[in-house]
Amino acid sequence: MHIDLDAFFASVEILDDPSLRGKPVCVGGAAQRGVIASASYEARRHGVRSAMPSVVARRLCPDLIILPGRFERYEEYSQRFHQVVNDLTPDYEPLGLDEVFIDLRSLRRLGIRPVGAARSLRERIRDELHLECGVGLARNKLFAKLASKESKPRVVEGKLLGGDGVLWVSPQIERAWLSELPVRALWGVGPQIAAKLHQLGIRWVRDLARVQEATLARHLGSALASTLVAFAQGEDERVVTSQRELKSLGHDETFAESLTTIDQVEAMCRHHAGVVARALRAHGLVARTLSVVVKFDDLETLSRAQTLSFGVDDEAALSAVAQALVRSVDLGRPVRLLGLYATSFLERTRNQVQLSFDVESGGDQRQRALELSRERQVSAAALRDALDDIRHRYGSSAVGVAADLDSQGLHVERQRGSHAFGPDGPAR
DNA sequence: TCTGGGGTCCTAGGACCC
DNA sequence: TCTGGGGTCCTAGGACCC
Numbered sequence A: 001m002h003i004d005l006d007a008f009f010a011s012v013e014i015l016d017d018p019s020l021r022g023k024p025v026c027v028g029g030a031a032q033r034g035v036i037a038s039a040s041y042e043a044r045r046h047g048v049r050s051a052m053p054s055v056v057a058r059r060l061c062p063d064l065i066i067l068p069g070r071f072e073r074y075e076e077y078s079q080r081f082h083q084v085v086n087d088l089t090p091d092y093e094p095l096g097l098d099e100v101f102i103d104l105r106s107l108r109r110l111g112i113r114p115v116g117a118a119r120s121l122r123e124r125i126r127d128e129l130h131l132e133c134g135v136g137l138a139r140n141k142l143f144a145k146l147a148s149k150e151s152k153p154r155v156v157e158g159k160l161l162g163g164d165g166v167l168w169v170s171p172q173i174e175r176a177w178l179s180e181l182p183v184r185a186l187w188g189v190g191p192q193i194a195a196k197l198h199q200l201g202i203r204w205v206r207d208l209a210r211v212q213e214a215t216l217a218r219h220l221g222s223a224l225a226s227t228l229v230a231f232a233q234g235e236d237e238r239v240v241t242s243q244r245e246l247k248s249l250g251h252d253e254t255f256a257e258s259l260t261t262i263d264q265v266e267a268m269c270r271h272h273a274g275v276v277a278r279a280l281r282a283h284g285l286v287a288r289t290l291s292v293v294v295k296f297d298d299l300e301t302l303s304r305a306q307t308l309s310f311g312v313d314d315e316a317a318l319s320a321v322a323q324a325l326v327r328s329v330d331l332g333r334p335v336r337l338l339g340l341y342a343t344s345f346l347e348r349t350r351n352q353v354q355l356s357f358d359v360e361s362g363g364d365q366r367q368r369a370l371e372l373s374r375e376r377q378v379s380a381a382a383l384r385d386a387l388d389d390i391r392h393r394y395g396s397s398a399v400g401v402a403a404d405l406d407s408q409g410l411h412v413e414r415q416r417g418s419h420a421f422g423p424d425g426p427a428r
Numbered sequence B, C: 001t002c003t004g005g006g007g008t009c010c011t012a013g014g015a016c017c018c
Helices: A008-016 A040-043 A054-060 A071-088 A112-128 A143-149 A171-179 A191-199 A213-221 A222-232 A262-282 A316-325 A374-394 A402-410
Strands: A003-005 A025-028 A036-039 A065-067 A092-095 A099-102 A135-138 A154-156 A157-162 A165-167 A250-260 A286-298 A301-313 A335-347 A356-358 A368-370
Touching: A003 A112, A003 A143, A008 A036, A008 A071, A025 A040, A025 A054, A036 A040, A036 A262, A040 A071, A040 A154, A040 A157, A040 A301, A065 A402, A071 A092, A071 A112, A099 A143, A112 A135, A112 A165, A135 A143, A135 A262, A143 A165, A143 A171, A143 A316, A191 A213, A213 A222, A250 A286, A262 A316, A286 A316, A301 A316, A301 A335, A316 A335, A374 A402
Parallel strands: A025 A065, A135 A165
Antiparallel strands: A003 A099, A003 A135, A025 A036, A092 A099, A154 A157, A250 A335, A286 A301, A286 A335
């Protein structure tokens, strides 16, 4: 079973503010560089779609209401959604906040029928969360997801047509249904792959079903070729995995106005380091690999990564590495996006050496690691935990790093040759 | 019309080890 | 002295998903 909540972010906004009901509502970035993350059906009637630049959406629908998004709120709804699913079975796999795959095999022994389970889940989601959803039932993930999409309401020529909300694709009709779909409908076929397939004369799934895997592999690589060939035959071996391990975690931001100075870029490194460090600690993880991504105004993107011999989860360490990485890039052009990502996780408790970083003042060489004494480690960790607690209770902007004050227009006197993270640990 | 922010997976090359 | 083949780890880039 695949369940997909309808227009999730936009629907939550409408629930929290009923005056929005019936209006074209979106969640996304309203600024010049914003895109639409979620669109109400009223907005979709005007042609607005998620992933569309907000500028375009406004042109299509001048009355469009674009809301900034409250992800903690969506998270709450998502958890309630998962709780409803969990009441049926723990064998489910979330996909983002608003979708789940459910393995129904263990329910068969209990005499629970798929269609009945689907209808009662839909009922509970409607009664308890006041949200609508589409449900797909099939032999595998491929068809279940295609079916849930098909079960939803959709806009045809500006009119909203209702879906049944539940669609079961029986094995007898699978192949015939699949062959009529465009390749773009398949999981893993986005704009780039679709364009490549079109160049090869492959537009429909039935075309894909006739092509040699080796031919496809030369153009798409072996992994994608083999999954697409399988999908085209209606075969999908992917299982429902309920316990997935987090593999990476990061934060990036596209700026309304591109950054033009190294000071601005380094200040953003410190900011991102704080966000990522707190996320790591919230998960009880330390990261060995940190990478920085820079996107320029022409959308050219480049990345730099560094793997350490130990894991880190504190702002000072992340900040030092991020700034060292960003300094190794030839900036010289306005920076549209800056991202910081952490990978190669270890559980915090298994990390052998907890180190802190000190930045070489004025130097452009890579950072060096300094081990803190046990006592200083303990007090630094206590301070950090206290700050996490304050942020949790009063919001992430409640406490800041003194070094960032000047980047926000407040002047801070800094002595030449000294720096924020001195030998006595983080200065806050 | 011009492209976000949270993630996942794959590819390819180079360094290194046995 | 110059060399193969299997494997791991790391880096950089690209595409996809929601």
